[in-house]
Amino acid sequence: MATLIAPSNHSPQEDAEALRKAFEGWGTDEKTVIVILGHRTVYQRQQIRRVYEEIFQEDLVKRLESEIKGDFEKAVYRWILEPADRDAVLANVAIKNGKNYNVIVEIATILSPEELLAVRRAYLNRYKHSLEEDVAAHTSGHLRQLLVGLVTSYRYVGDEINPKLAQTEAEILHDAVKEKKGSYEETIRVLTTRSRTQLVATFNCYREIHGTSISKKLVDEGSDEFQRALYTAIRGIKDPIKYYEKVVRNAIKKVGTDEDALTRVVVSRAEKDLKIISEVYYKRNSVLLEHAIAKETSGDYKKFLLTLLGKED
Amino acid sequence: MATLIAPSNHSPQEDAEALRKAFEGWGTDEKTVIVILGHRTVYQRQQIRRVYEEIFQEDLVKRLESEIKGDFEKAVYRWILEPADRDAVLANVAIKNGKNYNVIVEIATILSPEELLAVRRAYLNRYKHSLEEDVAAHTSGHLRQLLVGLVTSYRYVGDEINPKLAQTEAEILHDAVKEKKGSYEETIRVLTTRSRTQLVATFNCYREIHGTSISKKLVDEGSDEFQRALYTAIRGIKDPIKYYEKVVRNAIKKVGTDEDALTRVVVSRAEKDLKIISEVYYKRNSVLLEHAIAKETSGDYKKFLLTLLGKED
Numbered sequence: 074m075a076t077l078i079a080p081s082n083h084s085p086q087e088d089a090e091a092l093r094k095a096f097e098g099w100g101t102d103e104k105t106v107i108v109i110l111g112h113r114t115v116y117q118r119q120q121i122r123r124v125y126e127e128i129f130q131e132d133l134v135k136r137l138e139s140e141i142k143g144d145f146e147k148a149v150y151r152w153i154l155e156p157a158d159r160d161a162v163l164a165n166v167a168i169k170n171g172k173n174y175n176v177i178v179e180i181a182t183i184l185s186p187e188e189l190l191a192v193r194r195a196y197l198n199r200y201k202h203s204l205e206e207d208v209a210a211h212t213s214g215h216l217r218q219l220l221v222g223l224v225t226s227y228r229y230v231g232d233e234i235n236p237k238l239a240q241t242e243a244e245i246l247h248d249a250v251k252e253k254k255g256s257y258e259e260t261i262r263v264l265t266t267r268s269r270t271q272l273v274a275t276f277n278c279y280r281e282i283h284g285t286s287i288s289k290k291l292v293d294e295g296s297d298e299f300q301r302a303l304y305t306a307i308r309g310i311k312d313p314i315k316y317y318e319k320v321v322r323n324a325i326k327k328v329g330t331d332e333d334a335l336t337r338v339v340v341s342r343a344e345k346d347l348k349i350i351s352e353v354y355y356k357r358n359s360v361l362l363e364h365a366i367a368k369e370t371s372g373d374y375k376k377f378l379l380t381l382l383g384k385e386d
Numbered sequence: 387m388a389t390l391i392a393p394s395n396h397s398p399q400e401d402a403e404a405l406r407k408a409f410e411g412w413g414t415d416e417k418t419v420i421v422i423l424g425h426r427t428v429y430q431r432q433q434i435r436r437v438y439e440e441i442f443q444e445d446l447v448k449r450l451e452s453e454i455k456g457d458f459e460k461a462v463y464r465w466i467l468e469p470a471d472r473d474a475v476l477a478n479v480a481i482k483n484g485k486n487y488n489v490i491v492e493i494a495t496i497l498s499p500e501e502l503l504a505v506r507r508a509y510l511n512r513y514k515h516s517l518e519e520d521v522a523a524h525t526s527g528h529l530r531q532l533l534v535g536l537v538t539s540y541r542y543v544g545d546e547i548n549p550k551l552a553q554t555e556a557e558i559l560h561d562a563v564k565e566k567k568g569s570y571e572e573t574i575r576v577l578t579t580r581s582r583t584q585l586v587a588t589f590n591c592y593r594e595i596h597g598t599s600i601s602k603k604l605v606d607e608g609s610d611e612f613q614r615a616l617y618t619a620i621r622g623i624k625d626p627i628k629y630y631e632k633v634v635r636n637a638i639k640k641v642g643t644d645e646d647a648l649t650r651v652v653v654s655r656a657e658k659d660l661k662i663i664s665e666v667y668y669k670r671n672s673v674l675l676e677h678a679i680a681k682e683t684s685g686d687y688k689k690f691l692l693t694l695l696g697k698e699d
Contacts (some may be wrong), residue, residue, distance in 0.1 A: 190540075193540050205538075205540070206541075206581075209579045224537065227517075233514050258526065262530070267524045268516075
């Protein structure tokens, strides 16, 4: 369930004109930007971009970049892009920063196979490189194998599972992930090629055999990048909602707040399942997500996030 | 350039009825099967399948399988499928046989990125597994890394190349492939992620630096499966026409003839570039391809292949 509140009918032309007016004169009228863009679906936003360019002969995205600043700008920028294009940008930033590979794992494990394909297509269009090409060029060893395997996967989507395989592969995961014995090759194969349904069956087998969840105590202070990526992959496949709740929780909890992570989850999920993530957050933390966010953010950035959460005044 | 000769207008209904008539009574009228199906484009063949099923309430492909036999049946069966579906079948047979991985390398390196994607989609539909899932489950080590990397690739298609990268990566290939020193990891990365244009530039650099083609003397009697797959990948990327010419040449030269390989090339390329392959074959062997094939094959199988070559009487 989405949190975004958008009118069923809107006039792209009126929106474009109101935005243009908000940019004109001294300073920017941020409120208008928030009120309009924070209440439009992905389709409506693309219409506004198109009409804006037609009327004013300039790129709305570029204009926004020059008008607003900081976390607010980042959030609006990510929001106005089409989802596949946004994820391509997020992936590229993660590759360049060279340490936030969990963003890549998140995209690769949580999106549907067709959505992931759309991201790869958008990435090619933007950067004239393939996503896997850039991932592979910046990593090595098991980390490369895992990440490239994840971003290039095109998994079977369907209910057919093989229970025997789930048992065998639960043990493969156990040996490598918990016992840390043997090679990671087989673990990478299982996690990068099996369908989500099959993997969930495998994780359930794991719990039945070993009495504990596979994602429990998988990483600690001493874990390396590969192990953290493995952990993210398992959690992203196992339960996307719980995964996102934890990303938001950690982002808020962090000293200084991790705005990038917070923005990413709100912007990526506001039209999808942010309502459910927010409910799970409340159950886990006994604090409403909007209150927690309001406490840790400020200004237009705060207003914009709360608008996407469907909670502005 | 294609070799297939097909009428620009045909009646799918008349074709379906003529085929049905060819199946009826004692024995099958193979000549009609060849005359009709051997002269229809992929689109026309799919129309015939659809209309045949509508009129006679049976699957034309299944009926054909029960009517004809041997290499002829295999060739007609492969021919009547849509290209992506055919390649999915070829890949699956190769995985099951467990030793003809060059078919998989061929599909993954010669098809365009979108065509390869269509094969992966067709594979999923047919087998309820992903192509990479089955490849990975049947292989290990470097062979797995190479094959999975190739079949999951979605390469940049465009003219932009990075000449400096071509030089660096020519040396990476040289060290691993010729000197056999260091790990194959980087070689696999380069071959599975770079665009075809970039790789051709890299191979050209290789030749300039080392005075010899990268594919020269790459494999010998002692080469293992991985090295053979690597060799096939390099040749498929480097020059598909020359690659196919050699596949056909070896298939014909082989004691007893390799009908599977011969059928694969004729059926896969008859609507694409079989004319050029055939010209290159003639230059290389001073024998017309149709004569060479006619000498090594017989009966309906021979007639069918020659029809696809545009050379029946």
